[in-house]
Amino acid sequence: MSYIGLDIGTSGCKAVVFDKDGVELASSYREYTVLRPHESWAELDSEDVLHKCFDVIKEVNSRVSKPVVALGISSQGEAFTPVGAKGKIIGKAMVSSDSRAVDLIPEFTESFGEEKLYSITGHTPHPLNTLFKLIWVKQNQPKVWKEARYFLCFEDLLHLKLGIQPQISWPMAGRTMLFDVIKHGWSEEILSAIGLNKSRLAKPVPSGQVVGKIDETIAKDLGFKKEVAVVSGGHDQTVAALGAGIVNPGSCMYATGTVECFCPILSKPAFSEQLRKNNLCCYDYSIEGNYTTVAYSLTGGNILKWVRNELGFEEKQQAETLNGNAYSYLLERMPDEPTRLLVLPYFSATGTPYFDTKAKGAIIGLQHGTTKGEITKALLEGVALEMKLNLQLMEKSGMCIDTFVATGGGTKNDAWTQLKADVLNKKVIVRNVDEVGCYGAALLAQSAVTGVPIKGLIKSYNTSDKVFQPDPEKAKKYEKKFESYERLYPALKQFWGINS
Template sequence: MNLMGIDVGTSGCKVAVFSETGELRSLAYEEYDYCHPQPGWAELETPLVWGQIKRTICKAMVGLNGGFKGEPLHGLSVSSMGEAVVPVTRNREILGPSMLNFDARGDEYLPDLASRMSPQRLYAINGNTLGSPYTLTKLLWLKNHQPELYRRADLFLPWGAFVSFMLGADPCVDYSLANRTLLFDLDSGDWSAELLQWAGLEREKLPCTIPSGQVIGAVARPIAEELGIPAGTPIISGGHDQCCNAVGCGVIEPGRAMYGMGSYLCAVPVFSRRPDPRVMIERGLNTEHHAAPGQFVSFIYNQGGVLVKWFRNTFARAEARQATESGDSLYPALFAELPEGPSSVFVLPHFTTTGPPRFIKDSSGVIAGLRLETNRGDILKGIVEAATYYLRDCFESLPGTGIVIHECTAAGGGSQSDAWVQLSADILGIPFVRLQVHEAGSLGAAILAGVGARRFSSLQEGISAMVHQKDRFEPDAARKHLYDERFARYRALASCMENAMREWNRPLTG
């Protein structure tokens, strides 16, 4: 048995095929770039990206047939980024580009929307507070600035739903992706009539909503022949990428969290009961349906791998170029330079807009404590420590919500570093688990495909069969004590530095 997971991100698509025991049998990846047609705009050229996604699927099928020819593909599912949607017709014609969540278009509607609904009421329905990343404001912009495109579009599909639709599925979106529009009712599992009326948007332009792990169609013959996928392969509803990452980590019950170590550090704790909106709003935390039935998740995040990439490009540019040319990664060598114990360098991880609870825009990053004897290993360790301190600050606010985290499962590129995972366990004071397969998003989608195709009787059975622990990292008591002291200093200094950087960023008047 083979199961395919398609993971569509902002800058690339990954397609993996797994056996029913979780063996990675084929893996392919293709990159694409988003564009800035005007200042403040950020969008994907949908036909180009769809072409890259198809190319990635073809490569994965070639890899599968090279080693496992003749073994059937029993199902596929899609994990994707949230918020961004694609305008299409019901006969699968792509009508335009896809605005990304950091595109500024639609921000002008926020004051009026905020005046007509309280944050508490919005959160009670949708589990989010009003903001610019969500689909709602982008659709309002299209309706007002590109009315002909808006009129012609039969549907606006989130990327997971779009890819499934183009492969032959019905136009359906799972609950977790639907929630990223700001138009979804968490309790009813359907589009909210109240929120649609508030926004002035039409229900008929949105796909039907369903749980993750449901059959929504089959691969159509023309696209099957183009991609090398068997015609009739079941297509199963997937999920928001963070939810699929959690499934691929086996994180589907309360007390555990997926800890994504990619461009952003993102902890995704699981809980069964929706917390009081008031306490969640105070902490800047959302509530979203998990891909696991009956469970919810929230996102605790800030910059992570993007800071490490900045460090690499700033302090090791020539070495990075040489490593790229030889097909190697420079990161293992850089992390080998980390000093023992806490870094002597203090870093404020505000290099771009921060995550919860305050989503700070007007600060800047700081590297303090530099001396002549400071080396780049000290600076790198200071960066990854600070990124983890930021999340610890959020973790320590969780008891008031009823959300608990007893264990984290690491995923993403950063999880391949023993030093970084151990540092995370020491600072957060929580055991970390690392799995045999790093491709958690595509693995989670493949597990959902197995459940929907009835190869597994439940999500738990699929996880038991396909998710396998490799390493466990317990917090070191001595290092945790040192980091507790460092964290207290970080908290004191972060507030001072944040205010100082606001003053530094203030425009000059002379």
């Protein structure tokens, strides 16, 4: 028997099949385009997304001999699709980065109460939330609002297209800002405030629960050889954290990609005034009974892409000549010691804790002797210091984190991972699992149909895992640098927009 983990992302979808021991048997990926018809808009054609999801499922089924018996889904958060009569899609899906609803936030928040909103949903107002996007649809697309039988996130939309009554995992529901994360149901008070009946939303269920079986005709068309159970998954960050082995309090995923993100497992809900003021949310984790928060830098690993594009001409030529990797050549230039530079890594909006969409980046301390390698390392230090700022806020609110498990493309470079360990002054583990999002979804599927608890399925860290311990001397230097870093944002904020 085998299990499919399907990851429905913002720019593409991937299906991976794993056997009962977590060995990858086949994978398939398809890209789709984020549509930007107007400034501040960012949409997906949901029909195209579903078509690509079916494509990757068909492809992996054609390449495995062990029959797939269960499917788990990891999905991007917040994006929803209006669905009309007989399952017809009647509008595009607004993804997280779509900010067209930003001007609707103050009026609703003032009327409803920001603190009350936080106490119910565990989130602070932001244009990425489904709540404000739905208000925008109601005000600007009244025909869609009236005709929609459902408003579905991609997890539950796929259920519908597989012939199953749509159900949404608690972590996914938690990202909508319509969900009571303590009572685990749609908030009647919030829904009433926007005039939406809960019958137009999917039924909330815990992660790791069988929600139905794929319709026999659809299953045959997708290449399944046996009856297939569909299992509730979750928000992509929580499912990826599960796939990375985050199953015990004290551990936290450190994802490095387009965005850098922390996703810990918490044994109980974490609500506090400090967390609210710093936009650190609280919602369900992908193991029932546990919670999480998400802290992130939107600039993240993209800062290295900027170095490659703007300063890496020589490294790109070298990569073309030697069939190598320009990023690796850039990282090889980094000095071993902490740099003399201080970077504010806001090359895009800030993410947590500030949610500042007007922020700008800065490099402080440039001299004639400054090298490209030093600039490269300083930029990565800046992102790591920003994540340390988030960690400090998390720990001050009572979250104890002693170990990070690093995932994403950045883990392929040991120097970059060691830098993170030194800046955070925490142990960082790199697991021998590449597709943690799909693996987490497949683990949920396997656990649901076999009855084996998740912790029993996840194997102990083995000898192929890498462990990075912080260097005590470098950690001291970064602690001193962090004291300066904390003062940088308030000091420079006054100069933003000076040329606008």
